[in-house]
Amino acid sequence: MGRCHQSRRRDRDLGQGRDLDRQGWLRGSRWSLCEGRNGCCSCRRRSVLQGGLPGAWGPRARDATKSSAARRADRLTLLSKRNITVLALLAALGLAALWLLSVPRGLTLADLPQHQPNAANGEILYHAAGCWSCHKPGTDLKDVDPNLPAGGFPLKTPVGTFYPPNLTPDPETGLGTWSDLDFVNAVQRGVSPAGANLIPAFPYTSYAHMRVEDVLDIKAYLATLPAVDSPTRSAEIPFPPLLRRGVGLWKWIGLDTTPWAPDASQSASWNRGSYLVNGPGHCAECHTPRNISMALDTSQAL
Template identity: 45%
Template sequence: MIRRILLGAVIVAAGLAIYWWLTEPMLLSRDFVTRPAHTSNLANGLIVFNAGGCSSCHAVPDQPDRLKLGGGLALPSPFGTFYVPNISPDASDGIGRWTETEFVTAVTKGVSPQGTHYFPAFPYTSYSHAKPDDIRDLFAYLKTLTPVSGKVRDHDVSFPFNIRRNVGIWKLLFMDGKPFTPDVAHSAQWNRGAYLVNGLGHCAECHSPRNFLGGIVAAQRLAGGPNPEGEGWVPNITQKNLGDWTPKDFAFFLQTGQTPDDDNASGSMKRVIKNTSQLPEEDRIAMAEYLKSLPPVEGPPRPKTPEKSEPGN
């Protein structure tokens, strides 16, 4: 009897040790921490800010100034409601006391300065492909903005999804964390577009269907699906749905929100257009070239009950 109890205890301890090891938050390597100081490029930081859509989520809701990043936006999901944090340079409620390394770790690894996992409502699975120096420039740019006081409320997520340690398993399943590698078979412009769409722009986070664990269905990436915010349907943006769009159409839409058939972006896509419209024209053209090159991918079937769609979202 005692042997069975001891054996059971050993098995449980081994299981907990494996779980703890697998779910350990990943920090930046010592090589990054000790590398030479980076000379900030604020102009590039602004481009990264707009490409990453930071104000779409982090601006104070209903605040006309998109640069007041006090957070508070509610993001509903099948797992509960997430509330976007304050990322203004406020020393108490924002990121004013963060180090550059802590910021890059948060954005590219999804790990907080306290060493805990962020929930993947924060699209770090896409941001993980970004160049570290781009994120460093973003941090420098954010520090130039107006501090906004005010703590954002805690997430409203039920058990067991509220256990942050479990996110480590989710990351093992759905986050590869590989840096963007240019495809030598394509032009520099195409590669810039691929970098913006798949990395900073995190287009797949909304435009892809997800499985029951909330991970993107890789085979249907960018093929549309249910709106992650719970209402409506996000369109397929591969050539399966937008095959008649020209690169010029894509670029014009990213600037104005207007589709070739004179429809307009709505819902959350309106916030996205406020960001992409601020990008340099050459970046919108690069994104357009890449989007036009996407092969047709069949998305999930839409429900029979009519739902409100977001044109171009």
């Protein structure tokens, strides 16, 4: 029976491949005949036809036609692509780290002591802390008692203009719906109830040294004041979300949360004065130099 054209062509190609292999043209090459190791004739045929012949069109033959400069350029291109990928990954990791480090961190309910608030003590500390001086009513609140901390009076700083919020117990615009934890975190950790970092124009860097019980007493006193409807205006600062995230990074070096501790070698009145100066009175905020990071330089305190 006659053989088909494809069978004769396959035998011719395989015979040619065996002749070349005997002459050493393919021996030692990854394109050499498999000699049956791949289990079929077709794989041996592919080995010859896919670049095994001298001057054929296989990958090595194509590389050989390139100049050394072209091959060097290809390697540089590959290295450049790898470098860009590595740099992109490092940048992504860096941004993720900065984002995590700037996350607002506050106290938890477990950190709050069991305490029966004392509004009378809170009133004393409210005045010692000078809360009204920043939270006094804005000029647009004509019919409001000027002695109430209704907020809204502009506070101009190098960063921008702030409008301190309403401290009366109004449920819509004041502290009426704030929990004890919300209040303590704002006063001592610079974290709003919404979970944003507060700009340290609000001196929580000093209030952080206060006793938590005293902070809760201030809240108890504020709850006794008449409620005033005084909507809070947004601060006029550049890029507020970005700036607030930056404050989260700054807190790692600028916010010392070490509680004030009495000096056993001093009298009770001296310690009381020290507490008022370093805690609620926040005297250091104006009377202590700041370092390059704008944190208080405690080596030159007061």
